[in-house]
Amino acid sequence: MREAMHGLTTRGRSFLGAGAAAAVCAVLFGDRDLMRVAVLVLALPLVSAVVVSRTRYRLASSRRMEPSRTPAGQQARVVLRLENVSRLPTGLLLLEDRIPYLLGARPRFVLDRVEPQGVREVAYAVRSDLRGRFAIGPLTIRLTDPFGMCELVRSFTSTDTFVVTPAIEELASLALGGEWTGSGDSRSRSIASAGEDDVITREYRRGDDLRRVHWRSTARYGTIMVRREERPWEARAVVLLDTRAVAHRGEGPGSSFEAAVSVAASIGVYLGRAGFAVQLVTDSGSRLSGVLGTGGSADHDLTGTHEELLLDELAVVQTSAGLSLRTAEPVLRGAGDGLTVAVLGAVSVQEAADLVRMRHGSGGAAAVVLDVDTWRPPPSHQRGRTGDAAGAVAVLRAAGWRVVPLGAGQPLASAWPLIAHSSNAFAPGSP
Numbered sequence: 001m002r003e004a005m006h007g008l009t010t011r012g013r014s015f016l017g018a019g020a021a022a023a024v025c026a027v028l029f030g031d032r033d034l035m036r037v038a039v040l041v042l043a044l045p046l047v048s049a050v051v052v053s054r055t056r057y058r059l060a061s062s063r064r065m066e067p068s069r070t071p072a073g074q075q076a077r078v079v080l081r082l083e084n085v086s087r088l089p090t091g092l093l094l095l096e097d098r099i100p101y102l103l104g105a106r107p108r109f110v111l112d113r114v115e116p117q118g119v120r121e122v123a124y125a126v127r128s129d130l131r132g133r134f135a136i137g138p139l140t141i142r143l144t145d146p147f148g149m150c151e152l153v154r155s156f157t158s159t160d161t162f163v164v165t166p167a168i169e170e171l172a173s174l175a176l177g178g179e180w181t182g183s184g185d186s187r188s189r190s191i192a193s194a195g196e197d198d199v200i201t202r203e204y205r206r207g208d209d210l211r212r213v214h215w216r217s218t219a220r221y222g223t224i225m226v227r228r229e230e231r232p233w234e235a236r237a238v239v240l241l242d243t244r245a246v247a248h249r250g251e252g253p254g255s256s257f258e259a260a261v262s263v264a265a266s267i268g269v270y271l272g273r274a275g276f277a278v279q280l281v282t283d284s285g286s287r288l289s290g291v292l293g294t295g296g297s298a299d300h301d302l303t304g305t306h307e308e309l310l311l312d313e314l315a316v317v318q319t320s321a322g323l324s325l326r327t328a329e330p331v332l333r334g335a336g337d338g339l340t341v342a343v344l345g346a347v348s349v350q351e352a353a354d355l356v357r358m359r360h361g362s363g364g365a366a367a368v369v370l371d372v373d374t375w376r377p378p379p380s381h382q383r384g385r386t387g388d389a390a391g392a393v394a395v396l397r398a399a400g401w402r403v404v405p406l407g408a409g410q411p412l413a414s415a416w417p418l419i420a421h422s423s424n425a426f427a428p429g430s431p
Contacts, residue, residue: 009148012149022037022038051145057143058084061139069164078097078124084116092146098137098138102128104126137159165312168265174416200227202225204225205226239281242344269311288314324351333360343368348391349395370407374409393405
């Protein structure tokens with residue numbers, strides 16, 4: 001009852017005050033009719049408080065997001081499902097879902113009555129221009145009486161995660177370099193033009209598929225021989241994201257860092273769909289994600305899962321306090337003959353030369369160099385550290401890298417075809 005009295009609304013407290021004043025006046029003037037009115041006015045909020053406090057609804061709530069991940073700047077839909085699992089109908093319910101202010105105004109709904117075992121669904125829209133991982137919930141229910149005299153708050157405990165990913169651009173399919181490797185009963189090899197005589201075989205084992213029997217070898221050795229198993233060819237790629245705060249300009253969604261994150265996301269998703277096993281790393285050498293995309297478009301469910309992991313990591317990546325790209329040297333050396341794609345902010349000619357030196361192996365190397373001077377001027381703590389986009393591009397190109405400069409407001413999709421100008425490149429899927 002004490003909780004119910006604390007839950008009295010402004011209207012309920014006004015009725016109590018008016019009733020008490022009427023009762024005092026009735027006693028002073030000896031007016032019985034006024035006393036009856038005073039009793040009625042006093043009883044209404046008290047009875048409402050008792051009824052609301054003794055309400056025992058059993059409610060179940062769930063929440064789904066359509067979709068659970070959405071690119072920055074796009075709208076998503078949140079659907080709340082409320083089920084009355086008790087045997088009594090509910091009264092007036094006020095629903096309020098808690099969301100971060102970046103996603104919009106806090107949604108509120110009114111449900112007049114939910115019958116026993118009844119279900120109600122309400123929906124609202126969320127949108128954020130900033131990427132990130134946001135907690136939605138818990139759902140709060142306010143129980144009130146039909147007269148609005150008393151209001152009690154009940155809250156669920158469950159929350160859901162909503163991920164706002166970087167904006168992704170669809171990139172044209174291009175021929176990119178990389179190392180194709182295979183594994184299984186035989187290592188990667190070249191298929192000679194002689195045909196089946198070069199097929200590697202082994203003796204038949206119980207359970208082997210009879211369709212793999214190699215009859216020519218069976219006749220030659222006098223025992224059943226089958227072709228060796230080989231796993232699908234695989235291309236590896238490393239995407240290096242420059243997260244140094246001193247290498248970027250601007251703030252918020254319009255900063256060069258956000259553009260770099262969007263470029264890395266677009267390239268990572270593109271390579272994963274093209275059949276590359278993608279590893280996403282930063283200039284500090286930290287791995288944002290493991291190997292992603294091991295089956296290309298042949299396994300859409302697997303590819304989609306890998307894309308989600310990559311985008312989840314990029315949704316929360318932040319700038320670092322690093323001053324040099326040299327901490328990424330172990331990662332670049334470990335790339336071997338795979339494809340390396342660097343997404344760079346402001347880099348000097350010397351830093352570009354260091355990047356070339358750190359890169360080993362015969363695999364392809366490409367870079368997207370952001371011309372950060374086309375973004376807003378740097379803050380005071382960044383002044384004095386300027387890059388040389390033209391010089392860095394020249395150094396990388398001289399070392400055989402495929403480089404494309406990117407300015408503020410320039411879509412990656414329009415500049416992407418320039419990155420594939422190479423005569424020795426080959427497309428994913430060709431041995």
